[in-house]
Amino acid sequence: MSSLLVLIATLPLMTALACLLHPRGGDQLSLVASMIQLVASVLLVTELPSRSSLSHALGGWAPGLGIALGADPLAGWLVLLCALVQFATTLYARFYFCDSQARYRLWPLWWLLASALYALLLSGDLFNLYVTLELLGLSAAALCTVGAAKAEALEAALRYLLLGLIGSLLYLAGVALVYAEYGTLDVSALRTLISSSPASLASLVLLSSGLMIKCALVPLHFWLPAAHSSAPAPVSAVLSALVVKVAFYLLLRLWFELFTPVVTSAFATLIGLLGAIAVIWGSWQAFRATRLKLLAAYSTLSQMGYLFMFVPIVMALPEGDTRQFAYGALLLLAVSHGIAKAALFMGIGSLQQHLGHDEIDRLGGSARKLPVTLFAISLAGVALVGLPPSGAFLAKWALISSSLVSGQWWWMLVTLVGTLLAAAYLVRVLGAAFAPTAAAEPALPTCRLALQQPALLLAVLATFGLGFAASPVWDTLSLSPPEVQR
Amino acid sequence: MMLWWVVDLTLCALMIALAAGSLFAATLRRRVIFFIAFGLLTAIVWARLQAPDLALAEAAIGAGLTGALLLAALPTAQPTEHKRDADRLIEWVSLLLAALLAVVLIAVLTTLLPVVDGDPSLAVTARLSDAGVSHPVTAVLLNFRAWDTLLELAVLLCATIGVLNLAPARKAPRHAGALADTLIRILLPLLILTAGYLLWNGAFAPGGAFQAGAVLAAATVVLHLGGGVRLPPFSLAQLRGLLALGLLLFLSVGLVQLAFGQALLQYPLAWAGSLILLIETGATLSIATMLSLVYLGGHPLRDWPVAGDSRDREI
Amino acid sequence: MSTNAWLPLLILWSSLVPGLIIFSLDESRQRLRTALNLIGAITKLLLVAGLIWGVYRELLFEFRWTLAPGLDFVLHADALSVLFVSLSTLLWLVTTIYAIGYLEHSPDRSRFFGFFSLCVTATVGLAMAGNLFTFVIFYEALTLATYPLVAHKGTPEAIRGARIYLGYTLAGGVLLLTGAVWLRTLAGPLDFAQGGILGDIPGLDPDALRWIFLLLVAGLGVKAALFPLHGWLPRAMVAPAPVSALLHAVAVVKAGAFGIVRVVYDVYGVEFSGELGVLMPLGALAAFTIIYGSVRALSQDHLKKRLAYSTVSQVSYIALGATILGPLATIGGLVHLVHQGVMKITLFFAAGNYAETLGVHRVSEMNGVGRRMPVTTAAFTVAALGMIGLPPVAGFFSKWYLGLGALEAGAGAWVIPVLLASSALNAAYFLPILYRAWFLPAGPWPLENHTHHRGETRPSLQWPPMVTAALAVLVGTFAAAPFSPLEWVELIATREYR
Missing domain, CATH: 1.20.58 (Methane Monooxygenase Hydroxylase; Chain G, domain 1)
Known part of the structure; x- marks a missing residue:
């Protein structure tokens, strides 16, 4: 089944080229490709339980000399997340950009971004990962400018690009150190090689800080709100749902699989602390935001914080069921946030198209005019806050429970406060939307309203789908827990 | 010594x-x-x-x-810089951080000395005979780690499209005069020849697609600066084709191998040398196009990426 | 999956599915919407009848679905859940009919009835929750489903009231969640079992258990409107009358009280909680809330606010019953779950009728409404007398059994005076209303918008209070008949103290 890996890794590239060569067919090509990709990812995930990891040696060369594509359950679930979000946002983007010229410009970049995401998730080589990070950063920044006329959008995109480059460079420096000390870039070989040494520590710090810029962990978060809130809605959805997520995925690999001898509990606690600050600060900023997209961007900041708070907890748990439970919950939260955040951004995009703005105080009457979108936003909000029956609720239950079991109850307090703050900013939006129509009628929409269903689909999935059918996440993970792979 | x-x-x-x-x-x-x-x-x-x-x-x-x-x-005009205190602070902090980083790196690197030429280089030398080219760097770039290079091409493509999406190309400067034209007429064939030489050379000596593409792009820059000589007209479709060519060839060659039950990007030994040359040729053309376009700072034709019927040229 | 697993699911779906369809309906599809509502409500009623029969014969009804390792979603029907399920199902039917009449010609009805159905789904799910985890899920779901109902009118006042409501209940939800997770990490899966589960687990830290009890009760107390967590209830009365009726009689407030009963009886076990010494403070708080609510009700001129404070007071009877050891007090507390529901819903229906027909919102405007709207006022009178505790209306029996139970447990010295004082206060705030309504000359009504019907108001508004008032009298008069609430509660009590 390793041909699945090849398909998933190369289909986006082929689609990008096809959309570049034949722009007028871009809409159909993109839809078909995103559907194929979705089916392939589902197959990949269903295939994984039988073999805990798949791999494909590129060029027929053994890893070390060559590069191997590979997938384990962790990668598999994230591939599925990407395919799912990509499918819904592709469908949405097709209608969001009503100017066909903008779509011609969009699709090649859109699929190059997808190539970067999948190549990153499937890559088993530290330097190859650097290349995928470069592609990711560049395509993300380039996508921010599609259809954007405002100078702030360009400025935010430029800042995004530069910070992404700094992050990549730090990562590259870390890779160089690893190569200098251990003489290989192959991740599976490094698992057994890496030991505690000054160079290992330095490379861990360099790699981590490079990636932490990319997933916007406080205090390296300052670029995110502007970039994510000024991009077009479908792009924001992908940026917030996927791009930060895959950088976090790499961090997970580094911390839990590669650098385990180097990652001390003090280091993990520091990471958790930064995550906790992100949770509180992000939620608070989201609560104070005046624009919907800014709110959503800050919410991403805080949601990423939860993921980081899992790190010291999982580290502290003894290997076995309890650790597995927490690790699975961490993955579930990442997936759940990805889906819900994409739904939220798409919903906001529809509101913005309809009203001509996204200011929270002027949302009055939108609940009546766009009930489907409002429903999607509310459901996505439920999943973001972590209320039942969403997948995020299960994850937060696990977070609280694991923090109690590991004796680190303070993370529980942060979770609870963060949850209440998140609920507060959600209620602010809903309250504004339920209010009667504002005095000024909305501006005439410049184009037909984008599809509202993709957002609803994802929101329902995050709230009910992941809430009631998430146990496979744990089932597959338990077959190849990170500690077994070592 | x-x-x-x-x-x-x-x-x-x-x-x-x-x-x-x-x-x-x-x-x-x-x-x-x-x-x-x-x-x-x-x-x-x-x-x-x-x-x-x-x-x-x-x-x-x-x-x-x-x-x-x-x-x-x-x-064109020197911008007046207003440095605020905050900017200065950021500058100093960055400097301090950079210095700290340098010190730490030096300290860490000393723990690694002396670096022995490790397994990987040995492995490369050992398998060089199977790579289809005798120059180890080309073997790594186009065969052992071809996936990296393929993605690097995608990175370049991405940057180029990003630039093209933003704005039309800069106007050519004023015609530099007859002398410049003469110079360009001599220089241009030389540059193209050099590019071809570098491309061919890559199989057994330093050189290859990136260098060759850069030299070709330099030819465009020279043309643009001269402002007198113009390229023959080309269409948007041709432009897009040139951009995609390298990556398309690379990927197709890689995928075709799958049909023969090989791995992605696995060349049959007998064909490896020719296939690598083919890929490099495509890549050279694409890279030259991309670098030229990035230098021009936007799309050279009236519209991008699709035009109604305009077939004009600006270079 | 046997049939016995399907019945709880079907009961859940019988309101969930119509609700979801209603959401997607266009505003103008009034007939289809009404049909869906009624079909759902009647189907549910029939299914619940089956459930009652099954539980009476001690059949096992359980649906189990693993959400995460060690976290099961469990629907389980025992006698206690049946009590709450049948109450909500019956009153949902009545309230739906009332709401259809009440909201005639008003906007956003699809949204309203959609959330209305979700609200009942959550309530029924909460009643059938088989463990604390499932209970938390439905408890939060209920919060979310009711928020749009409270905010329904969209006025700044409604949105503020809804926000306060959500603030209180979400904070309560967080406390409940914390307690539930903590208890889960100490004591395992927490499937509800009659007689409690914690008493049988050795090696639990009693101090931790006391803290957890505090967290759980505080979380539940928000919805049950225990002092000092009751602040949202009087503000939430900005909601439309059917919503208030549902909130006070069936869904939200009852969910909190029901949760307290679950925690005391089926998680901690009443005897074990007695040993931990957590019942006494809870009982004292409940008693204080009973008095406090009544005193506050005295000074309210706004009719719905007065009723709201009355709810604060009355619901604490249930908590009070749960804290007194012994079957009689259990009976008194639990049966009040039903009795208070039936009576309070009548009062809110009547209040809604006054507001809708005559524009009367305040007690001071009620002079002579009895002569203008005799049927509604008669229903109001019956329910009010029941609240005071006059036989043969249902309310009397709750108080009677509570008093007997207190004597049996030796707590009569403080419970009986509380009951008496509460009755006196109830009389003090209800009787003046009755006096005004029947005996004072009719004044000009603030806003009379009823002109084209023969009865005193629209039939769909007039019938529901009549039905529920009759019900309040019937469950009182035939308290000893088989399958009456009282008999059923005795069944629960015997199973609990078995």
Whole structure:
């Protein structure tokens, strides 16, 4: 089944080229490709339980000399997340950009971004990962400018690009150190090689800080709100749902699989602390935001914080069921946030198209005019806050429970406060939307309203789908827990 | 021996001085010139470190094209800089962090000395006979780690499309005169010849698609600067085709192998040399197109990426 | 999956599915919407009848679905859940009919009835929750489903009231969640079992258990409107009358009280909680809330606010019953779950009728409404007398059994005076209303918008209070008949103390 890996890794590239060569067919090509990709990812995930990891040696060369594509359950679930979000946002983007010229410009970049995401998730080589990070950063920044006329959008995109480059460079420096000390870039070989040494520590710090810029962990978060809130809605959805997520995925690999001898509990606690600050600060900023997209961007900041708070907890748990439970919950939260955040951004995009703005105080009457979108936003909000029956609720239950079991109850307090703050900013939006129509009628929409269903689909999935059918996440993970792979 | 020490130390000192110059020189133009000098010096350092491939690439891209790009991007009027206290603070903090990083890196690197030439280089030499090319760098780039190079091409493509999406190309400068035209007429064939030589050379000596593509792109830059000689007209479809060509060839060659039950990008031994040359040729053309377009700062035709029926040219 | 697993699911779906369809309906599809509502409500009623029969014969009804390792979603029907399920199902039917009449010609009805159905789904799910985890899920779901109902009118006042409501209940939800997770990490899966589960687990830290009890009760007390967590209830009365009726009689407030009963009886076990010494403080708080609510009700001129404070007071009877050891007090507390529901819903229906027909919102405007709207006022009178505790209306029996139970447990010395004082206060705030309504001359009504019907108001508004008032009298008069609430509660009590 390793041909699945090849398909998933190369289909986006082929689609990008096809959309570049034949722009007028871009809409159909993109839809078909995103559907194929979705089916392939589902197959990949269903295939994984039988073999805990798949791999494909590129060029027929053994890893070390060559590069191997590979997938384990962790990668598999994230591939599925990407395919799912990509499918819904592709469908949405097709209608969001009503100017066909903008779509011609969009699709090649859109699929190059997808190539970067999948190549990153499937890559088993530290330097190859650097290349995928470069592609990711560049395509993300380039996508921010599609259809954007405002100078702030360009400025935010430029800042995004530069910070992404700094992050990549730090990562590259870390890779160089690893190569200098251990003489290989192959991740599976490094698992057994890496030991505690000054160079290992330095490379861990360099790699981590490079990636932490990319997933916007406080205090390296300052670029995110502007970039994510000024991009077009479908792009924001992908940026917030996927791009930060895959950088976090790499961090997970580094911390839990590669650098385990180097990652001390003090280091993990520091990471958790930064995550906790992100949770509180992000939620608070989201609560104070005046624009919907800014709110959503800050919410991403805080949601990423939860993921980081899992790190010291999982580290502290003894290997076995309890650790597995927490690790699975961490993955579930990442997936759940990805889906819900994409739904939220798409919903906001529809509101913005309809009203001509996204200011929270002027949302009055939108609940009546766009009930489907409002429903999607509310459901996505439920999943973001972590209320039942969403997948995020299960994850937060696990977070609280694991923090109690590991004796680190303070993370529980942060979770609870963060949850209440998140609920507060959600209620602010809903309250504004339920209010009667504002005095000024909305501006005439410049184009037909984008599809509202993709957002609803994802929101329902995050709230009910992941809430009631998430146990496979744990089932597959338990077959190849990170500690077994070592 | 002693002499080399002196040379090396001078190079290091010069690099730091040039780096400082490109950060702190009085005007933007001077900083750019310092930066170009820095790039050339880096090429020399690579040569000194016995990495001629990198030296070539650095000279062509790092100093040459990037320099041209930066010079072209310079604003016509010197912008007045208002440095706030916060900016100064950020500058100082960044400097401090950079210095700290340097110290830590030096300290860490000393723990790694002496670096032995480890397994990977041995592995490369051992399998070089199966790679289809005799130059180890090309073998790594186009065969052992071809996936990296393929994605690097995608990175370049992505950057180019990003630039093209933003704005139309800069107008060509005024016609530089008959003398320049004559010069260009001599220079152009030479540049193309050099590019072809570098491309062919890549199989067994330093060279290859990136260097060749950069030299070809330099030809475009020269043409553009001269302002007199023009390329034959081409269409948007041809332009898009040129952009996609390298990646498309690379990917197709890689995928075709799957049909024969091989791995992705696994070349049959007998064909490896020719296939690599084919891929490199496509890549050279694409890279040249991309670098030229990035230098021009946008799309050279009236519309991008699809036009109604306009078939005009600007270069 | 046997049939016995399907019945709880079907009961859940019988309101969930119509609700979801209603959401997607266009505003103008009034007939289809009404049909869906009624079909759902009647189907649910029939299914619940089956459930009652099954539980009476001690059949096992359980649906189990693993959400995460060690976290099961469990629907389980025992006698206690049946009590709450049948109450909500019956009153949902009545309230739906009332709401259809009440909201005639008003906007956003699809949204309203959609959330209305979700609200009942959550309530029924909460009643059938088989463990604390499932209970938390439905408890939060209920919060979310009711928020749009409270905010329904969209006026700044409604949105503020809804926000306060959500603030209180979400904070309560967080406390409940914390307690539930903590208890889960100490004591395992927490499936509800009659007689409690914690008493049988050795090696639990009693101090931790006391803290957890505090967290759980505080979380539940928000919805049950225990002092000092009751602040949202009087503000939430900005909601439309059917919503208030549902909130006070069936869904939200009852969910909190029901949760307290679950925690005391089926998680901690009443005897074990007695040993931990957590019942006494809870009982005292409940008693204080009973008095406090009544005193506050005295001074309210706004009719719905007065009723709201009355709810604060009355619901604490249930908590009070749960804290007194012994079957009689259990009976008194639990049966009040039903009795208070039936009576309070009548009062809110009547209040809604006054507001809708005559524009009367305040007690001071009620002079002579009895002569203008005799049927509604008669229903109001019956329910009010029941609240005071006059036989044969249902309310009397709750108080009677509570008093007997207190004597049996030796707590009569403080419970009986509380009951008496509460009755006196109830009389003090209800009787003046009755006096005004029947005996004072009719004044000009603030806003009379009823002109074209023959009865005193629209039939769909007039019938529901009549039905529920009759029900309040019937469950009182035939308290000893088989399958009456009282008999059923005795069944629960015997199973609990078995």
